[in-house]
Amino acid sequence: MVSGRLRDGVNTEDHKLVFLQQGPLLLVAVSRTPQSAAQLRGELLAVHAQIVSTLTRASVARIFAHKQNYDLRRLLAGSERTLDRLLDSVEQDPGALLLGAVRCVPLARPMREALGALLRRCTAPGLALSVLSVGGRLVTAAQERNVLAECRLDPADLQLLLDWVGAPAFAAGEAWAPVCLPRFNPDGFFYAYVARLDAMPVCLLLLGTQREAFHAMAACRRLVEDGMRALGAMRALGEAASFSNAPSANAPAYSVQAVGAPGLRHFLYKPLDIPDHHRQLPQFTSPELEAPYSREEERQRLSDLYHRLHARLHSTSRPLRLIYHVAEKETLLAWVTSKFELYTCLSPLVTKAGAILVVTKLLRWVRKEEDRLFIRYPPKYSTPPATSTDQAPHNGLFTGL
């Protein structure tokens, strides 16, 4: 067991060590980056969640109860890449993990609502959650009202799913695999139907409770595809996907120049004034990382800076509301209010007055583009009444393998 004294981690000259005990598993993080112990613990939790999503917590417990020195890697074969990508994203694209939010593809609201409505219409028995994504970013999702009414769909779970479908196994065609949503229910799992649509990076994910529902899911998918074509959604999503010229698959994004605030290089913006019933889906938005952060070292450096800012803002002993930090390579401004949490990266030559102007412009722009950048009203649908008796209890989940 990890003793209380080790909860804050161990600092050596160069490294930080953080321990996390989850059931029979002990996770250790060794880091040379400037992340705080809390942030490292958050990453360990994400890793653990990744493991749980593959195995469920109950089975892990059962395995180790049975055999204390079982080598779990045998069961995790195939997930290493996902774990790697998870940890890479900490450095390359830290927003999701850092802010505990999901990033959406910028899409005109009418189109997104139409897609949401489409998902709501295309149901199958036992379907609990439909997710449409492009390049690892959310287009829209629809939740089954009964299944997920009482419980929020945790953004971490959603992010996990988005990352999961980015695995090479799901790169083409369709697939059928079990997945557990750790924060929703770590001991149970869904059956997931994953398909790439129209040979595009658009991905449809249908989570259901029924093991035999593959074909129903496939039929559902065709309905969605037809609907999307009718809406011209493919083109719209294709444009979003090719908006940036970055060669990476994590494409769909906008350029920071769209904001029109000279001196602004990058930002992370998370709205906090989400109406209560929208709390299911905390989101954030950020532009594509462009020059001068084109190289991996610079991205990593920027990510470290964001981590530092975040740690300072949310420090348990001395939290801050605003940080303005002028350094050699950039000027950083981090700001948390009741309405939003914002991290900006500016040119080092920006003056204080200039920085205020930039932030004002940015906030105005985000406000203007709100509908495009965020899913304001996550749609809900209700499944048709259950027909077969092997419907699980009303939360629709099986437990156990």
Place this chain on the structure above:
Amino acid sequence: MGEEDYYLELCERPVQFEKANPVNCVFFDEANKQVFAVRSGGATGVVVKGPEDRNPISFRMDDKGEVKCIKFSLENKILAVQRTSKTVVLPEKRTLKLLKSHNINVNWYMYCPESAVILLSTTVLENVLQPFYFRAGTMSKLPKFEIELPAAPKSTKLSLSERDIAMATIYGQLYVLFLRHHSRTSNSTGAEVVLYHLPREGACKKMHILKLNRTGKFALNVVDNLVVVHHQDTETSVIFDIKLRGEFDGTVTFHHPVLPARSIQPYQIPIAGPAAVTSQSPVPCKLYSSSWIVFQPDIIISASQVLSESDRAALPVIATVFDKLNHEYKKYLDAEQSYTMAAEAGQSRSNPLLKRPVRTQAVLDQSDVYTHVLSAFVEKKEMPHKFVIAVLMEYIRSLNQFQIAVQHYLHELVIKTLVQHNLFYMLHQFLQYHVLSDSKPLACLLLSLESFYPPAHQLSLDMLKRLSTANDEIVEVLLSKHQVLAALRFIRGIGGHDNISARKFLDAAKQTEDNMLFYTIFRFFEQRNQRLRGSPNFTPGEHCEEHVAFFKQVFGDQALMRPTTF
């Protein structure tokens, strides 16, 4: 007494010669200041030494009898030897021509080579002096004058002794100095030196009286326009400056000593002799000895030595001296300034009396003091360096006291001296408390000292900033240190960022090989272009094509700023 208690010092290289004895005769020629040591009438050799000569001149003469007097002409061209009381022998068939003759009964005479004036003592009391002035082959008679002798008791015969008279040029004027042992007025005791001014034309006039306030044996010297009076009994010397104000009673100005009486610094004479004997320790030179013979203006001959004086003073004394110097200097500067202002105002034409102030010998400006006094003084190795600094600072303090602007080379001298002796903390303090005034040359000097004292770089930047005219220099300094952002921020801070050359900054940024920095600077100028011309592109005149290409290569074409439309 420590070494700071003396302000008169004999000069370092005395002229040494063999003591006079039956075989060796010694003669001194005060015109050329040469000592002749004649052995055996010249047969075994004559050695001539002067204070300036590096090597003594040696030669032989035929022994034709006792030598009464021997002198060289100017530049040692002609040697004149007097063997009898009446004949003078010149070698090599040179002839003498009688130019002029006067018939006068002369008691004694005195000749002043510097002014080419001879003074003849006439009358029974020997106190009527007849001067003659030699110039360009002619001899002109000047008006004679009478030296007032002190009132004497009836029993003694009082006459003017040759020993009590001296002639010297002070501040460009010829004076006859009379050492009067008793005052004319009954109520004051003590001897006096009476100065009679002997002009080229016009009568001789009694001008100054230097009060000595003591009696006894005295000797006079004139050094650097200061009258030095040596008192044998107390073995001290006092200094008078007739340019300073004294008490004017209508005809004569009474002067008191400038400084309290002090002795001449004891002097050790190194023994120069055959190698076998060099282990002998130096012999102290007997000062104020009765064997002194004083020659004007600044030579004292002791029985076996010839020495000359020069000045060195202790710090408070030096300070006083500086103050007096700068008082004169300030007067001259003010006069110059009034003259210049008046001349500019056009008054000189209307007022023919307005003359350009004459710079007298008393005016020593900073350049003089720097060149002739301080530079050499600073080089003296045996001087404790804190004393050197103290003297420099005293001079600066004195200039400040008289509100004379200190020239930057004096500050530079201070700094260089401080650095030479590794007194960096002192340097830092002097700059921090603005003891040394800001100037661009000083800032540049500080920059050059960075390798010895790294904080000098920042001190220099601070100084340039205080001099509000040094902005270009500041930018250059920052760029040279690859502090491109700092230079840009600075120039923006003073509102000059629209005028700077994009090329220069981009070059500097490129040199740092820091791509992030290059991006920042490039973007800055793109934004400037947008702001000034509505397009982020550089004009051909800015010669930035190379940098645009480099930017595209590193960051890609799409990273170039797109024109924003409003």
